[in-house]
Amino acid sequence: MSELLGIILAGVLTHNILLTGFLGMCSFIAISRDLRASLGLGLAVTFVATFTAGLNALIYNYFLAPGAMVWLLGDSARSIDLSFVSLIVFIAVIAGFVQVVEMVIQRWFPLLHGVLGIFLPLITVNCAILGVSLFMVIKGLTPFRATVYGFASGAGWALAIILMAAMRRRLDTSAMPRAFAGVPVTLLLTGLLAAAFSAFAGMEF
Amino acid sequence: MHLLVTILVPVLWILAVGAFVLLVRKLVLPSGPVRLEVNDRLMDATPGSSVLEALGTAGVLIPSGCGGKGTCGYCKVRFRSGDVPVLPTDSAWISGEELAQGYRLACQHRIFGDMAIEVPEKYLSIRRVQATLKAARMLTPDIRELVLHPDESLDFKAGQYVQVEIGDTEEQRAYSIACAEGSQDIILNVRLVPGGLGSTWLHSLPVGKSLFISGPYGDYELPGEHGTQLLLVAGGVGLAPISSLVRTVAATRNDMSVRVFLGFRTLEHAYYLDEFGSLSHPDLEMHVALDSEQREGFYHGFVHEMIKNVYEPPQKQPVSVFLCGPPPMIEAVMDVLSEMGISRSDMFYDKF
Ligand SMILES: Cc1cc2nc3c(=O)[nH]c(=O)nc-3n(C[C@H](O)[C@H](O)[C@H](O)COP(=O)(O)OP(=O)(O)OC[C@H]3O[C@@H](n4cnc5c(N)ncnc54)[C@H](O)[C@@H]3O)c2cc1C
Ligand code: FES
Numbered sequence: 097m098s099e100l101l102g103i104i105l106a107g108v109l110t111h112n113i114l115l116t117g118f119l120g121m122c123s124f125i126a127i128s129r130d131l132r133a134s135l136g137l138g139l140a141v142t143f144v145a146t147f148t149a150g151l152n153a154l155i156y157n158y159f160l161a162p163g164a165m166v167w168l169l170g171d172s173a174r175s176i177d178l179s180f181v182s183l184i185v186f187i188a189v190i191a192g193f194v195q196v197v198e199m200v201i202q203r204w205f206p207l208l209h210g211v212l213g214i215f216l217p218l219i220t221v222n223c224a225i226l227g228v229s230l231f232m233v234i235k236g237l238t239p240f241r242a243t244v245y246g247f248a249s250g251a252g253w254a255l256a257i258i259l260m261a262a263m264r265r266r267l268d269t270s271a272m273p274r275a276f277a278g279v280p281v282t283l284l285l286t287g288l289l290a291a292a293f294s295a296f297a298g299m300e301f
Numbered sequence: 302m303h304l305l306v307t308i309l310v311p312v313l314w315i316l317a318v319g320a321f322v323l324l325v326r327k328l329v330l331p332s333g334p335v336r337l338e339v340n341d342r343l344m345d346a347t348p349g350s351s352v353l354e355a356l357g358t359a360g361v362l363i364p365s366g367c368g369g370k371g372t373c374g375y376c377k378v379r380f381r382s383g384d385v386p387v388l389p390t391d392s393a394w395i396s397g398e399e400l401a402q403g404y405r406l407a408c409q410h411r412i413f414g415d416m417a418i419e420v421p422e423k424y425l426s427i428r429r430v431q432a433t434l435k436a437a438r439m440l441t442p443d444i445r446e447l448v449l450h451p452d453e454s455l456d457f458k459a460g461q462y463v464q465v466e467i468g469d470t471e472e473q474r475a476y477s478i479a480c481a482e483g484s485q486d487i488i489l490n491v492r493l494v495p496g497g498l499g500s501t502w503l504h505s506l507p508v509g510k511s512l513f514i515s516g517p518y519g520d521y522e523l524p525g526e527h528g529t530q531l532l533l534v535a536g537g538v539g540l541a542p543i544s545s546l547v548r549t550v551a552a553t554r555n556d557m558s559v560r561v562f563l564g565f566r567t568l569e570h571a572y573y574l575d576e577f578g579s580l581s582h583p584d585l586e587m588h589v590a591l592d593s594e595q596r597e598g599f600y601h602g603f604v605h606e607m608i609k610n611v612y613e614p615p616q617k618q619p620v621s622v623f624l625c626g627p628p629p630m631i632e633a634v635m636d637v638l639s640e641m642g643i644s645r646s647d648m649f650y651d652k653f
Contacts, residue, residue: 159314160311169306178311188314192319195322195325202411203329203330206388210388
């Protein structure tokens with residue numbers, strides 16, 4: 097239990113994928129202009145990260161990891177190591193998952209589609225999602241833990257973009273040198289936010 | 302054996318993902334075309350496309366300012382099938398009463414089965430035509446007049462607008478028609494918006510080139526009642542539809558009295574004044590305000606201040622108001638006019 101809590105705190109705070117890994121920056125910069133859209137995108141990233149991390153962990157642990165296919169092919173598979181293709185397989189799984197989710201919610205949950213719909217295509221190419229799957233391999237997580245880790249990282253990403261959107265709302269009404277307005281000041285703020293979050297790094301879970 | 306597994310397993314996984322996506326697609330979308338009933342006409346639609354796209358494919362053009370992003374609210378239609386969910390984008394543009402009657406944004410709802418909708422009858426006459434830029438000139442430092450010659454004439458009413466397709470992009474922009482009803486050519490006044498996609502393109506379009514426009518769009522109709530007073534108010538390039546109305550009324554409606562109030566920044570930014578001055582109409586008055594310059598014969602200040610000082614609403618005549626210009630100007634003028642006792646339901650406006 098405490099270990100799961102550790103994974104969650106690490107994902108949200110100490111190892112926030114956006115503020116310590118700087119992954120998913122392009123949609124972060126583009127969408128944090130608007131608070132409502134940031135909420136929507138944050139939700140969508142959390143949702144997709146949770147499930148794709150779990151799915152990819154299943155595939156990795158039962159097919160791709162060194163010797164993972166022993167359950168399928170017997171002892172002779174002990175020396176098979178497919179981890180070098182995990183990147184490609186993960187990308188395919190993420191793209192496929194996003195497509196399926198988009199079709200399903202478009203058909204049966206139009207209200208949810210109104211909130212998430214326009215963001216889903218953005219997510220296929222959000223590197224934070226792929227990052228979560230790759231990190232979970234490095235960390236050697238089981239499928240269940242990977243799901244928790246995916247959720248935590250997604251929530252951390254959502255937290256970061258919502259914080260930034262709230263700050264940018266204030267920026268909109270403040271006097272700003274022209275050269276700084278828009279993206280430059282957002283990048284500066286992201287740096288400050290990341291520095292602030294690095295204060296959490298002292299906590300090891 | 303190892304080599305085979307090494308190749309097969311990843312390939313199979315990727316194929317499996319693809320197959321799964323296809324399978325879900327089959328489950329989600331009906332296979333054949335579905336039936337879309339528009340008013341009394343039946344047309345085929347591709348399942349999964351939005352109602353707006355389906356109408357476009359079937360040749361029924363309805364207004365859409367934002368190209369289907371749900372940010373303009375123009376594509377409102379009534380769904381006859383009852384259970385269409387209300388999306389946040391719907392309620393941003395459509396009143397509770399209309400939502401209850403089944404009005405929704407056509408671009409926000411997709412077709413998965415047979416569906417029946419109603420569009421205003423006049424939308425059925427909207428067409429997409431190719432037009433050639435016949436002539437162009439600068440009216441002011443930032444407004445270009447474009448004379449378009451459409452391959453087939455558009456049967457428009459004064460005060461209506463066309464949608465112009467912007468070059469190779471998917472974008473469209475609305476521009477009011479500035480010439481009198483019955484004209485074969487379509488005249489537009491386009492103000493250059495710095496950094497603006499559509500206005501920049503239209504300002505740099507050379508004479509002789511062709512482009513696609515669709516129309517006519519817009520709900521305003523000149524009041525049929527004899528002796529109505531027409532009150533026209535424009536700020537800046539908002540003059541475009543007002544110009545069409547003034548010219549049309551001058552040519553066809555001697556029974557109306559016409560009061561025109563125009564606002565510009567400086568005299569350099571004003572246009573069409575001489576042409577209006579030479580129109581012959583028994584009861585046409587024109588007042589011009591300049592807010593950043595003092596000039597002999599012009600009111601110095603904003604157009605709503607001028608109206609407050611100069612205009613007297615008629616006692617018995619009915620009044621029909623058409624306002625066009627930037628949103629703050631429209632708000633200010635509507636406030637002044639309602640203080641004078643003119644009902645907001647008699648005021649029609651286009652916010653640029
Ligand atoms: C019914 C209707 C009739 C219209 N008739 C005319 C007309 O006769 N003549 C005319 O010049 N324009 C008219 N417009 C406005 C026109 O459709 C475009 O919005 C305008 O030309 C700007 O388009 P763009 O592609 O150049 O700018 P965009 O690329 O859309 O925008 C560039 C920048 O300008 C801002 N912007 C966009 N539109 C406006 C605006 N209207 N006012 C202030 N800032 C804006 C955007 O926020 C953006 O920052 C009409 C609009 C409507 C809805
Ligand atoms: S087309 Fe703009 S809201 Fe539908």
